[in-house]
Amino acid sequence: MLVEAGHFALALALGLSLIQFLVPLWGARANDPVLMAVAPTTAVAVFACIAFSFLALTFAYLNSDFSVLNVVQNSHSAKPLIYKISGVWGNHEGSMLLWVLILALFGAVVAISRNSIPMRLQANTLAVQAAVTIAFLLFILTTSNPFTRVVPAALEGQDLNPLLQDPGLAIHPPLLYIGYVGFSISFAFACAALIDGRIDAVWARIVRPWTLGAWAFLTLGIAMGSYWAYYELGWGGWWFWDPVENASLMPWLAGTALVHSTVVMEKRDALKVWTILLAILTFSLSLLGTFLVRSGVLTSVHSFAVDPERGTFILGILILFVGGSLALFAWRAPMLKQGGLFAPVSREGALVVNNLFLATACATVFIGTLYPLALEVLTGEKISVGAPFFNFTFLPLIVPLLLLLPLGQTLAWKRGNFLGTAQRLYAVFGISLLATMVMFAFTYGGPVAAPLGIGLGLYLVLGSLNEIVSRAWSKGTPLAVAWRKARGLPRSAWGTAIAHAGVGLTVIGIAATAWGIEAIGSLKVGERLKGGDYEVRLERVIPRVEANYREEAAVLTVFGNGRELGTLETMKRLYVTRGMPTTEAGILTIGLGQVYASIGDAQPDGSIGVRLYHKPLVLLIWIGSLVMAIGGGISLTDRRLRIGAPAPAKTMPPNAVPAE
Amino acid sequence: MRFVIVLIAALLVSGSAFAVQPGEVLKDPALEKRAREISAGLRCLVCQNQSIDDSDAQLAKDLRLLVRERLVAGDTDDEVERFLVQRYGEFVLLKPTFGTHTLLLWLTPALVLALGGIGAYTAMRKRPQPAGAALDDEEQKALDELLSQDRSAS
Numbered sequence: 001m002l003v004e005a006g007h008f009a010l011a012l013a014l015g016l017s018l019i020q021f022l023v024p025l026w027g028a029r030a031n032d033p034v035l036m037a038v039a040p041t042t043a044v045a046v047f048a049c050i051a052f053s054f055l056a057l058t059f060a061y062l063n064s065d066f067s068v069l070n071v072v073q074n075s076h077s078a079k080p081l082i083y084k085i086s087g088v089w090g091n092h093e094g095s096m097l098l099w100v101l102i103l104a105l106f107g108a109v110v111a112i113s114r115n116s117i118p119m120r121l122q123a124n125t126l127a128v129q130a131a132v133t134i135a136f137l138l139f140i141l142t143t144s145n146p147f148t149r150v151v152p153a154a155l156e157g158q159d160l161n162p163l164l165q166d167p168g169l170a171i172h173p174p175l176l177y178i179g180y181v182g183f184s185i186s187f188a189f190a191c192a193a194l195i196d197g198r199i200d201a202v203w204a205r206i207v208r209p210w211t212l213g214a215w216a217f218l219t220l221g222i223a224m225g226s227y228w229a230y231y232e233l234g235w236g237g238w239w240f241w242d243p244v245e246n247a248s249l250m251p252w253l254a255g256t257a258l259v260h261s262t263v264v265m266e267k268r269d270a271l272k273v274w275t276i277l278l279a280i281l282t283f284s285l286s287l288l289g290t291f292l293v294r295s296g297v298l299t300s301v302h303s304f305a306v307d308p309e310r311g312t313f314i315l316g317i318l319i320l321f322v323g324g325s326l327a328l329f330a331w332r333a334p335m336l337k338q339g340g341l342f343a344p345v346s347r348e349g350a351l352v353v354n355n356l357f358l359a360t361a362c363a364t365v366f367i368g369t370l371y372p373l374a375l376e377v378l379t380g381e382k383i384s385v386g387a388p389f390f391n392f393t394f395l396p397l398i399v400p401l402l403l404l405l406p407l408g409q410t411l412a413w414k415r416g417n418f419l420g421t422a423q424r425l426y427a428v429f430g431i432s433l434l435a436t437m438v439m440f441a442f443t444y445g446g447p448v449a450a451p452l453g454i455g456l457g458l459y460l461v462l463g464s465l466n467e468i469v470s471r472a473w474s475k476g477t478p479l480a481v482a483w484r485k486a487r488g489l490p491r492s493a494w495g496t497a498i499a500h501a502g503v504g505l506t507v508i509g510i511a512a513t514a515w516g517i518e519a520i521g522s523l524k525v526g527e528r529l530k531g532g533d534y535e536v537r538l539e540r541v542i543p544r545v546e547a548n549y550r551e552e553a554a555v556l557t558v559f560g561n562g563r564e565l566g567t568l569e570t571m572k573r574l575y576v577t578r579g580m581p582t583t584e585a586g587i588l589t590i591g592l593g594q595v596y597a598s599i600g601d602a603q604p605d606g607s608i609g610v611r612l613y614h615k616p617l618v619l620l621i622w623i624g625s626l627v628m629a630i631g632g633g634i635s636l637t638d639r640r641l642r643i644g645a646p647a648p649a650k651t652m653p654p655n656a657v658p659a660e
Numbered sequence: 661m662r663f664v665i666v667l668i669a670a671l672l673v674s675g676s677a678f679a680v681q682p683g684e685v686l687k688d689p690a691l692e693k694r695a696r697e698i699s700a701g702l703r704c705l706v707c708q709n710q711s712i713d714d715s716d717a718q719l720a721k722d723l724r725l726l727v728r729e730r731l732v733a734g735d736t737d738d739e740v741e742r743f744l745v746q747r748y749g750e751f752v753l754l755k756p757t758f759g760t761h762t763l764l765l766w767l768t769p770a771l772v773l774a775l776g777g778i779g780a781y782t783a784m785r786k787r788p789q790p791a792g793a794a795l796d797d798e799e800q801k802a803l804d805e806l807l808s809q810d811r812s813a814s
Contacts, residue, residue, distance in 0.1 A: 235714050242709050298708070344784055352780050360773040367768040381761055384703045386711065386754030393769050522682040600681065600716075609682050 003068055006056025007147035010097075013049035013104070014137040016042050020107075020130035024123035028196070036123035040111035043126050046133060047101075047108035054101045057146050058088050067153035070094060070146045076159035076577055078547040086170035087160045092294065092310075093146035095173060099290070100136045102174075102181040106210075107133065110185060117206055124192030125185075132184055135317045143310045159548060159577035168228035172221060176248060179218025180286040183255055185210040187283030190276045191325055194332040199276065204266035207279070209636055211262060215255045216632035222248050223625035231585050236596050236613050238513075238621060241390040243298045246369040247289030253362035254282040257355045259632075264348050268413060270340030271348070273333050274355070280329060284322040285362070291318050297373065343415040350408025350416075357401040364393050402456055402507065405500060406463025410470075428466050432459035446515065453511020460504030464497040491638040499631025506624030509592075512617035522607040528559075531612045534595050535559040539567070541608065549575045551584075554599045554608060558588050565590060570597050592619045680713065681721065686728055695728050698740055702727070703754050711754060 020042035027035025060068045061084045064077045074091045075084060083090075089098040107129045110122065117125075140146070163169070189207045193199040225245070230238040239245065261275045292298055295311030342348040368385045375381050406428060410421045422429075436455030443451065471493065472486035473479075519531030523538040536556040544551050551573040558565045570586030588595040593616040600609030680699075686692040699713035704720040712720040712727075723744070730740045744752050756762045 237714065240709065240714075342784075344781070349784070352784075356773065356776045356780060359776060360769055363772040364769040367765055371762075371765045375761065379761070382749065382751040383756045383762065384709075384751055384754050385756060385765065386701075386703060386709055388701045388755035389765075392755065393766075397769060397773070520680055520682050520685055603682070611680075 002056050003060055003065065003147050003149070006053040006060075007145070009049040009053040009056070010137065010141060010147075013046050013053070013100075014134065014141065016046045016049065017130045017133045017137060020046060021127050021134060025127040025195075028120045028123045028127075031120075033119065036119050039123045039126035043104075043107040043111035043129070046130070047104040050097075050101050050104045054088075054097055057094060057097060058085060061085065061088050064157065066155065066157055067149050067151070068146075069148040069150045072150060072154045072157050074160050075157040076548060077156060079157075079160060079165070080547070082167065082170055083160055083165045086164070089173050090160050090164045090169075093140070093144045095177075096136065096140050096144050096294070097146055098173065098177055099181060100133060100140065102177050103129070103133055103136065103184055106182060106185050110188075110210075118202075120196055121189070121192055121203070121206070124195050125188045128188035128191040128195075129184060132188070132321065135320065139310075139313050139317065143313055157577075159575065162549065162573065162575035162578065162580050162582050163232060165548075165575075166228065166232055168224060168232070172224045172228060175217055175224055176221030179214050179216075179221050179255075180248070180251060180289065182210065182214025182217060183251060183258075183279075183283040183286050186214070186258060186279040187325070190279035191328060193276060193336075194325075194328045197332055197335050199272050199336050201266050201269050204262045204275070208259075208262045208266060211255065211258050211279075212632050212636050215252070215259050216629040216636070218248070218252050218255060219625055219629040219632065222252060223622050223629075226625075227622050230618075231587060231596075232582075235598070235611070236516075236518075236585070236615065238618070241368075241387040243369050244293055246365050247292045250362055250365050250369075251282055251285040251289060253358050253365065254278060254285050257358040257362070258282050260351050260354050260358075264340075264351050268340040268342065268348055270338070270342060271352070271355075272336055272338065276333065276336070277329060278355070278359075280322075280325045284318075284325070285366075287314075287318050287321060291315060292369070342413070345411070345418050346416045347408065347411045347413045350404065350411050353404060354401065354408060357397055361394060361397045361401075364397065365390070368393070399456070402460060402503070405460060405503070406466070409463065409467050409496065409500060424470060425463060425466060428459060428462040431462055432456075443515070450511050450514040453514070454508050457504040457506075457508030457511060460507060461501045462504075464501040464504065467500075468494070468497050492635045495631045495633070495635025495638065497631070498634060499628045502624045502627030502629075502631055504624070505620045505627055509617050509620030509622075509624055512593075512620070513615060515616050516618075517614045519612045520609070521612075522603045522605075522609050524605075524607045527607070529610055529612050532614050533561050534612070534614045535562075536568075536595075536597060536610070536612055538608070538610065548577065549573045552599075554586070554610070556586060556597055556610070558595050560590065560595075565595075568595065568597060570599050572599055589619065592617045592623075594618050680724065684721070684724055684728065686732070691728075691731050694737060695724070695731055698727050698731075698737055699724055701741075701754050702744060703752050705748060705752060 020039060023042075024036050024039035027033070027038065057068075057070070059065075060071050061075055062081075064071065064075060064084070066072050066075075070091065070093050074094070075087045079087065087094070089095045107126055110117070110125060110129070186207055189203065189210070193203055222245075225248070226238050229240065230236065258275065258278045261271050261278055264271045265275045291311075291314045295314050297311055340348070368389055372383050372385050375383060406425055407418075407421055410424055411418075412421075432455050435458050436451050439451035439454060440448075468486055468489065469482075471489055473482035477485075517532035517534070519529055521529040523529055525538050525540060528535050528537045536558050539555040539557055542553045542555065544553060551571045553569050553571045555567055555569050557567050566588050568586035568588045571584040573582045573584060574580070575582065583598050585596055585598045587597075593614065596613040596615055598611050600611065602608050680696075686695060696713060700711050702712045702723060704710045704712045704715035704717055704723070706717055706719050707715045710720070712723045726744075727740055730743060735743070741753070750756060756765065758766050
């Protein structure tokens with residue numbers, strides 16, 4: 001019954017979205033406040049309906065209701081509780097439901113947002129948001145209904161794909177979707193501005209927190225996915241330039257550019273048209289990512305042709321919204337007034353360069369991901385575009401961007417002085433260069449990329465630090481005063497510095513992988529395998545039987561320079577229901593580096609294959625991403641982004657009694 | 661978002677995620693290093709976007725052994741690659757060759773950067789001067805009037 005109610009709530013949400021789309025749009029045209037006021041109310045109602053629907057599906061999973069097809073296909077009564085919950089979005093239908101849930105959530109938050117959004121802007125924005133919701137609700141209801149029943153009900157479920165039975169992957173999709181779908185708000189605001197034909201710094205100030213929040217979540221989501229791939233897939237890679245990864249990287253690159261261009265728009269009232277276009281492109285890339293992942297077109301062009309219903313539907317949505325918004329842009333953008341002049345050498349100019357490089361990097365990922373598909377469709381020729389292509393083209397675009405980053409961050413608005421700015425960074429240059437040379441000398445004969453990359457990362461971290469220090473301290477300032485000044489700097493300044501330092505940390509982590517060591521061997525119990533300064537000894541192999549899998553666990557003792565450091569356990573699992581094997585890597589964290597081991601098949605002589613890695617500083621890759629997201633979060637708490645929110649009362653009237 | 665690839669990989673790949681097997685490693689470390697580098701650039705033809713170095717599919721293993729065989733036989737890196745392309749087509753290369761069919765692929769980054777750069781530069785140059793739009797007749801008259809009042813007042 002609850003399942004049917006969930007299904008019905010989804011249909012109700014569709015009807016309400018239609019109202020949320022049509023009425024406010026008309027209201028904004030007719031300048032009728034009553035009609036415009038329909039938008040926030042319906043937005044909240046749509047969210048409530050979809051949330052109910054989502055809970056109904058979750059309930060079916062928790063109860064192992066095997067009369068629901070989706071539950072049968074993706075759950076099992078013996079599955080741990082957390083994976084019963086994450087199983088809801090661990091499949092196509094459920095993940096699309098999560099998608100619209102987050103879409104509606106954002107709409108509802110815009111609706112109840114206490115930040116004073118002008119009424120027309122809010123009405124138009126929620127109408128555009130509703131249009132996206134309508135398209136995706138139709139998609140779910142017609143092609144991907146998660147509430148389909150099976151008669152007769154199954155006795156047992158087919159279990160969730162074992163690779164997805166992992167805490168990392170339980171939270172990865174929600175994080176990623178909040179990021180992905182969050183850009184829909186920037187998109188809706190951009191379309192609303194175009195519909196209204198008006199755009200100004202207030203618009204940028206309203207939109208920026210949404211973009212920043214979505215960006216921070218997307219950063220976390222991508223980092224989480226990368227760490228998951230690192231420890232779950234068992235060969236220690238952390239980024240594969242896989243089309244599915246690229247699908248999330250493209251909106252991230254465009255979103256990063258957008259976060260920067262809205263700064264220019266807010267502070268200097270410039271780059272308006274470009275910012276609008278970027279907001280449209282960023283969400284378009286999110287839609288493209290959804291299409292790529294959900295249509296099966298990546299597996300092969302043929303699988304798309306075999307089961308074209310879903311793929312064609314999302315392709316239709318993609319064309320409708322990308323085409324529609326770009327047409328709207330072409331029609332209305334020329335009417336937008338340009339403002340804010342600046343010299344090429346200025347903070348604005350630096351941010352234009354930032355946008356140029358990020359957009360080019362994004363275009364590179366785009367063409368690399370889609371070219372093989374297009375070529376095959378057009379000529380039938382099959383080529384592969386993989387990691388070597390992306391590393392070759394992406395790095396030359398990112399390195400100059402990173403080299404310019406501290407300079408751009410230090411340049412003055414409007415008209416800057418390049419040499420003067422470079423002078424302010426001379427200590428940063430000096431220390432980074434010196435550190436690079438020292439590392440070079442100590443690792444002579446080793447990979448060149450590592451010291452260079454770490455030097456670059458250090459330069460970014462120090463450059464960010466320098467930005468804070470130079471704003472708070474000058475020669476002769478007592479430290480206490482400088483500290484007070486630093487604390488008094490706007491949160492956005494701190495956020496910027498922290499996020500950029502995070503970029504530096506990630507760069508250091510990536511560069512240090514060049515120092516990684518790998519060893520392969522087959523070991524019997526008691527034997528050792530050496531890789532660089534580290535060594536493992538196979539202690540024992542334990543067979544285990546758990547609720548929904550069997551495994552063989554190898555216990556390895558890790559030695560560093562002959563000293564015992566600890567033990568790690570690496571497993572080979574077999575998930576019984578699906579008969580699917582997985583590898584669980586064994587990881588011992590030492591400082592910021594990790595000793596990483598995975599086991600392979602047993603050899604005929606009774607020994608077992610062991611792959612051992614030492615990955616120095618590898619954790620910095622994800623710590624850096626986390627720091628980037630934290631920087632974004634701190635920036636979000638900046639005072640000026642909270643305008644319109646009622647200020648909390650500093651003192652309570654003496655006789656006031658707190659509400660019970 | 662990796663579900664799909666993982667699903668596909670899981671279907672295609674049997675056995676554990678354990679690519680290069682201990683038995684495959686060549687005795688000569690220099691030769692093995694070359695083999696690894698070549699393998700990283702070759703696609704496991706039955707997998708989704710995995711190099712033969714990362715994959716544990718049977719075909720990937722066969723290709724890894726083939727690469728090592730050719731290297732031991734004295735082939736250069738290029739010769740090994742050419743041999744594999746002859747056998748399996750360009751699909752086997754993860755970094756496609758530069759040619760008419762991949763012109764757009766290889767040139768896009770440079771084109772976007774150059775055109776974007778030129779576009780941004782010209783947009784910055786031809787910005788209207790701060791003076792802004794000229795006044796129309798009516799506004800000019802109003803301004804003149806105000807100015808003359810000002811003068812007469814002082």
